[in-house]
Amino acid sequence: MRKRKKADTNWSAVYVRGKSRLWGRPNHRGWLYQSFIYLLLISLGFVYLYPILDMFITSFMTLTDLLDASVKWIPTQFTLDNYKEALEAMNVDKTFWPTVLGALLPALAQTAVCALTGYGLARYDFPLKKLLMALVLVTFIVPPYILLVPNYMMFSDYGMIGTLKTLVYPAMLGQGTKSAIFILIFMQFFKQTPLSLDEAARVDGASEKRIFFGIAIPLAIPAFIISFIFSFVWYWNDTYFTALYLTGGKVKTNVSTMLLELQNFDAVYLEHMKQASGWFAYSDGNVANEAIKMAATVLTIAPLLLIYFCLQKYFVEGIDRSGITGE
Amino acid sequence: MKKRKKILKLSARHSLVGWIFMLPWTIGFVIFxxxxxxxxxxxSLNKVVITAQGRKMNYVGSGNFADIFTxxxxFVERLSNFLVELILELPLIIVFSLVxxxxxNQKVKCKGLFRTLFFLPIIVVSGPVLNMLLNTGSTTIPLIEQYGVYDAISGFLPSYLQQPVQTLFSELLLILWYSGVPTLIFFAGLQKIDASLYEAAYMDGASSWVSFWKIVLPSMRGMILIxxxxxxxxxxxxxxxxxxxxxxxxxxxxNKGFGISAAMSWIYSxxxxxxxxxxxxLFGHERKTKVKHSYMTKSEIxxxxxAKKKKS
Known part of the structure; x- marks a missing residue:
């Protein structure tokens, strides 16, 4: 009788102890919970990685492997011919520098101006400041397409279509792609540096310029890195504006970027084939196969991946240091 | 008196410097x-014709807008398709990136690795690249098609939703990829929540499930809006x-011209x-939560x- 009662009480204790060991508590997680988290993370991570992996592997395949349904993950032989074809078809030797400059210059200009603006909004009180902040938000919410038509006309009136100026000038004046986000990031960052530092510097006789360059900028390096990466990536990846401003909507022009070539890859490839093997090669069969397309895609995102992995540490750290989102 | 004047001067200088910092942006705002x-x-209110002499504008009032709809x-078809897609995809992306x-944000090993992995889409997502991946079918998960999920879905849904939902599934990976930046925003937001809140909730006996609904979600509302x-x-x-x-x-x-496309972009915007x-x-302003001060549960009340009614 007595024994049975003891066994009863034990069951609930076992349940509680078991639960705490398997599932754990907020300060100490059990292994069941842990493995659940890892399972989710890894499976989701795989889902994220799947297209990229697929792209990489396909880009190394030969034609026979592509047609062979049994070859999915490991090609029977690696080949670099696809890359060679893609490099030639996309005219990388000609389009590489426009692509880099078309992303780098606006990104630098945008980061610098957004830093200035964010600093002004975070550190100074002046009349109409509230209004200006509201306007910054308005520039984010209003879709850029409303402005597309008049801007295009303005640029074409000044004869700037087809040059990088169309991208750099708006960025230099703080109206590049999604500038408002960067302004908010910088504002948040500059708000965090203590005001007493400024005051100390001011007492010591530093000018406003010196305070900005000597104190504010070094303390906001992560914000600069985040903004630069984002800005660079967005300019690099943009084809809508570049297609319009750099080429005026035409397929064949003297200024082109790798992304634009990728967008019109079928046409570009056909052109390349015509040049490479004479006009009689022009037939329906000469469409770029998947592997070449994938190789071209890899080529266009490879520089971005490189930058991302180099600056990745600062990137994540910058997010940790808060401030990517305005409150 | 003299001192006061100087303070005024200082504040005027202060605001002047502030304006100087804002100047490039303001000029850009006006011009661009x-x-x-x-x-x-x-x-959008004119018919813009390009002639040899330059642009000619004929005022047509709301004619452009009427043309678009009649x-x-x-345009109308594509717009409505887009809106349906938006309504279907937005909640998915938000929920997914929150998860x-x-x-x-959990305590796991290889934190940096996972973060690098999940923020990768931010870098890769772009029009042509996505198009390439879509065309070659890298964005679909083969399993979904194999196990007849489509058929199961089309059996349940009304016909006008079938098509969007199917594309939703066939582009599931794409949607997951779109959640790069929202994930970043939410992640930054999560890190701002005070850890002592969780602790206090735990002390009061709240499970992590409860504290998700009562602590995490309310304090993430602003982030969700963003x-x-x-x-x-x-x-x-x-x-x-x-x-x-x-x-x-x-x-x-x-033939179509700037007028129509300006009108279209206004409708779209x-x-x-x-x-x-x-x-x-939905998420903008804080709802007032009623604080219950009673010590009785609802059923007790x-x-x-x-009992009171019966008595009277």
């Missing part, structure tokens, strides 16, 4: 935002969006603004009131 905005209103089926952000706005703007401006492709084509098309407004209504 305010002026074109007004111009595009003018264009003569041109393509990822919470997962990333995420919603971002995703809406992103989807609306992404290069594989049919509507904006149409707008651009019309703009470069000599108003739709997007409406969507953002809707998000704001009811019993008490019933």
């Amino acid at each position: 935002f305010a002026y074109p905005l007004i111009q595009s209103v003018v264009f 003569k041109d089926a393509a 990822i952000a919470i997962l990333l 995420g919603c706005i971002y995703v809406t703007v992103f989807l609306a401006t992404s290069e594989i969006n049919d509507v904006i492709i149409l707008i651009r084509d019309y703009m470069l098309n000599v 108003l739709c997007i603004l409406a969507a953002i407004g809707l998000c704001y209504l 009811r019993r008490y009131q019933n």
Whole structure:
């Protein structure tokens, strides 16, 4: 009788102890919970990685492997011919520098101006400041397409279509792609540096310029890195504006970027084939196969991946240091 | 008196310096935002014809808008398709990125690795790359097609939802990829929540499930709003969006002209603004939560009131 009662009480204790060991508590997680988290993370991570992996592997395949349904993950032989074809078809030797400059210059200009603006909004009180902040938000919410038509006309009136100026000038004046986000990031960052530092510097006789360059900028390096990466990536990846401003909507022009070539890859490839093997090669069969397309895609995102992995540490750290989102 | 004057001067100087910092942006705002905005209103009300002498504008009032809705089926169809897609995809993206952000915020090993992995889509997502991946079928998960999920879905849903839901599934990976930036936003937001809140909740006996609903979600409301706005703007401006492709084509098309495409972009933008407004209504302002000061549970109160009624 007595024994049975003891066994009863034990069951609930076992349940509680078991639960705490398997599932754990907020300060100490059990292994069941842990493995659940890892399972989710890894499976989701795989889902994220799947297209990229697929792209990489396909880009190394030969034609026979592509047609062979049994070859999915490991090609029977690696080949670099696809890359060679893609490099030639996309005219990388000609389009590489426009692509880099078309992303780098606006990104630098945008980061610098957004830093200035964010600093002004975070550190100074002046009349109409509230209004200006509201306007910054308005520039984010209003879709850029409303402005597309008049801007295009303005640029074409000044004869700037087809040059990088169309991208750099708006960025230099703080109206590049999604500038408002960067302004908010910088504002948040500059708000965090203590005001007493400024005051100390001011007492010591530093000018406003010196305070900005000597104190504010070094303390906001992560914000600069985040903004630069984002800005660079967005300019690099943009084809809508570049297609319009750099080429005026035409397929064949003297200024082109790798992304634009990728967008019109079928046409570009056909052109390349015509040049490479004479006009009689022009037939329906000469469409770029998947592997070449994938190789071209890899080529266009490879520089971005490189930058991302180099600056990745600062990137994540910058997010940790808060401030990517305005409150 | 003298001292006061100097303080005034100082504050005036202060605001002057502030304006100097704001100057480039303000100039840019006027040149590249305010002026074109007004111009595009003018264009949308005119028929713009390009002649050898330059642009000619004929005032047509709301004629452009009427043309879009009466003569041109393509725009309305694409717009409505986009809106349905937005309504289906937005919640998915938000929920998904919230889940990822919470997962990333857990104490796990190889934190840096996972973060690098999940923020990767931010770098890779772009129009042509997505198009390539879509065309070659890298974005579909083969398993979904194999196990007849499509058939199961089309059996349940009304016909007007079937098509969008199917594309939803076939582009599931794409949607997951769109959640890069929202994940980043949520992740930053999660890290700002005070850890002592969780602790206090745990001490009061709340499980993590409860503290998710009572602590995490309420304090993430602002972030969710920002995420919603971002995703809406992103989807609306992404290069594989049919509507904006149409707008651009019309703009470069000599027969259609600038007027129509300006009118289209206004209609489109108003739709997007409406969507953002809707998000704001949902998540924007804090709902007043009623604090219950009673020591009785609801059922106890009811019993008490019933007893009172019976007595009287």
